[in-house]
Amino acid sequence: MPAVATAVALAAGLLVAVAPAAHAAAGASLPFTSVEAETATTTGTRIGPDYTQGTLASEASGRQAVRLASGQRVEFTAPRAANAVNVSYSVPDGQTGTLNVYVNGVKLARTLAVTSKYSYVDTGWIAGAKQHHFFDNARLLLGQNVQAGDKVAFESTGTQVTVDVADFEQVASAATQPAGSVSVTSKGADPSGGGDSTQAFRDAIAAAQGGTVWIPPGDYRLTSSLSGVQNVTLLGAGSWYSVVHTSRFIDQSSSSGNVHINNFAVIGEVTERVDSSPDNFVNGSLGANSSVSGMWIQHLKCGFWLTGNNDNLVVENNRILDTTADGLNLNGTAHGVQVRNNFLRNQGDDSLAMWSLYSPDTNSSFTSNTISQPNLANGIAVYGGTDISVKNNLISDTNALGSGIAISNQKFADPFSPLSGTITVDGNTLVRTGAVNPNWNHPMGALRVDSYDSAINATVNITNTTITDSPYSAFEFVSGGGQGYPVRNVNVTGATVRNTGTVVVQAEAQGAATFRNVTASGVGAAGVYNCPYPSNSGSFALTDGGGNSGWSSTWSNCSSWPQPGSGNPDPDPSRNLAKGRPATATGSQDVYTPGKAVDGDANSYWESANNAFPQSLTVDLGSAYAARRVVLKLPPSSAWSARTQTVTVQGSTDGSSYSTIVGSTGYRFDPATGNAVTVALPSGTSLRYLRLAVTANSGWPAAQFSEVEAYLTS
Structure with a gap:
């Protein structure tokens, strides 16, 4: 698949060519094809989308990524023949680690090193800047060829790793030295990276005036810059x-x-x-x-x-x-x-x-x-x-x-x-x-x-x-x-x-x-x-000048900046505002983490720490919305017996000051009716942070939700 791209095809997670009629395609013609981690198969947690400055997902490609705890994997389907991969990733500040690499389920001897060394940059002298630059790139020659459709997986071996995107590439063999060129190794450069090759590069440049300096395969360390290059x-x-x-x-x-x-x-x-x-x-x-x-x-x-x-x-x-x-x-x-x-x-x-x-x-x-x-x-x-x-x-x-x-x-x-x-x-x-x-x-x-x-x-x-x-x-x-x-x-x-x-x-x-x-x-x-x-x-x-359509209305209130989706009608009123959004909780039991409540899969679920009421789950919707309805779900399996959870719905626009939107109410979850309940929110409700405070559960000594959904429609 060619990598020239005019748009990011999120459904496939690929950078692909979609050329508009009678006009050149936008973007570079690239030697690799990128696949977004959020479109891959994973045992980890998808984060985002998010547009909030200073958050990990906001800096990710597609504003989404996959967070891996130790032992969790993300598995990509190779989009093309490849023998190399470059991965955009993030690890917590101050940490390093490795990713195990698997091809069609077989673990490679080679691993991919990951580090926070080059990330988490602060530029306090730039007004409005927060800590940023959370992601980094690491590349690996696989040592074998993979074909389109093969499975390439990355597994965290210790530290938490957030994987954003993988670039699959077929790297050609190393080129050979052209005739008449001056090799830096002939001037004493060390291809092992152990010695300082600065003077060797300078000597090769001086000797090759009007010609070519050849840099053979290897790692060369320079301790100062080159000048007089012409x-x-x-x-x-x-x-x-x-x-x-x-x-x-x-x-x-x-x-x-x-x-x-x-x-x-x-x-x-x-x-x-x-x-x-x-x-x-x-x-x-x-x-x-x-x-x-x-x-x-x-x-x-x-x-x-x-x-x-x-x-x-x-x-x-x-x-x-x-x-x-x-x-x-x-x-x-x-x-x-x-x-x-x-x-x-x-x-x-x-x-x-x-x-x-x-x-x-x-x-x-x-x-x-x-x-x-x-x-x-x-x-x-x-x-x-x-x-x-x-x-x-x-x-x-x-x-x-x-x-x-x-x-x-x-x-x-x-x-x-x-x-x-x-x-x-x-x-x-x-x-x-x-x-x-x-x-x-x-x-x-x-x-x-x-x-x-x-x-x-x-x-x-x-x-x-x-x-x-x-x-x-x-x-x-x-x-x-x-x-x-x-x-x-x-x-x-x-x-x-x-x-x-x-x-x-x-x-x-x-x-x-x-x-x-x-x-x-x-x-x-x-x-x-x-x-x-x-x-x-x-x-x-x-x-x-003619030919315009779809944008004739004018925002009438110059004292108030419009928020996304604040017009009428909303561009997508059926969208679940909570899906894929960052979720946190006062506690979790084992692998039943908060992200399971917003991952779009009703079979996975969040469960709070047991025997420790009250507990709460908070979802950051990314922007303030006039939400009218919240849907709460438990897994639809009949193995989940009917139960009642006592829930208070709270909201906040800033993440620090919360108000009660719907007071403490017992909601019955019954597998016979899909194990889902709908909570109507009052007209005029505006919230960015949705918090569900749970004080009781008749079926288990913990708070439990498999999906938390929020909608603009009543």
């Missing part, structure tokens, strides 16, 4: 074979250019974000007419922090994983840079950014990249610049302080070059992007145009956009610095918006935009929120 090709045997271990690979302010870096891995040891340290794969300049391709870049602060002359640089076909800050930041002065067909996951700032400091980035582009799980900022951000394009990218699961795509005049520092010329945003697919900004106390849209520090006077053309499952709004126009600068000259043409949580257009600045052929379905609250800030700064004009 007019040379650095070539490895493949990113799974040739591995350089260093937290600072190239650090140089200038280069004559013609540098080509290909087909190896650079894996660092960066565990925190220190903005003053050049802990990057490339820091500074590669010079004109350079390229970087086929690289695996991991555990660094930034993949690329590019300053100086990088004209006509091409960055393509790379994987950039687990950086504590940006994946790539084109930091001013660059012309004609192309960043295309890369895969980025788990960045601690913008995954891809252009920042026009000192002079504008011009005629540069981000094209056909796949970006997943930036956990602090945006998927793609363009801060100033002239004639920039952002095309055919697939971006999913942004968190906290970011949108899927941000087109912005936020300058951060001077001298800054605001947006000018034509900014082209075309053919992009955004899935579950946008988040609540804790500094603004309301959301950022999936695609944001922001006159943060100055008016937007460039022409911004946004075309052929697909926005799916945005938790809040689809398109946002805002002056994020609070100064009310206008957003002008915006054209939105040809967009499909599906299941947006609040509104299609979130207009919070003066200015104007024209919309053509923008269709929406499953709108959570209203079509338009048009409330410029500050309120006296002017109005935002929405021009209907």
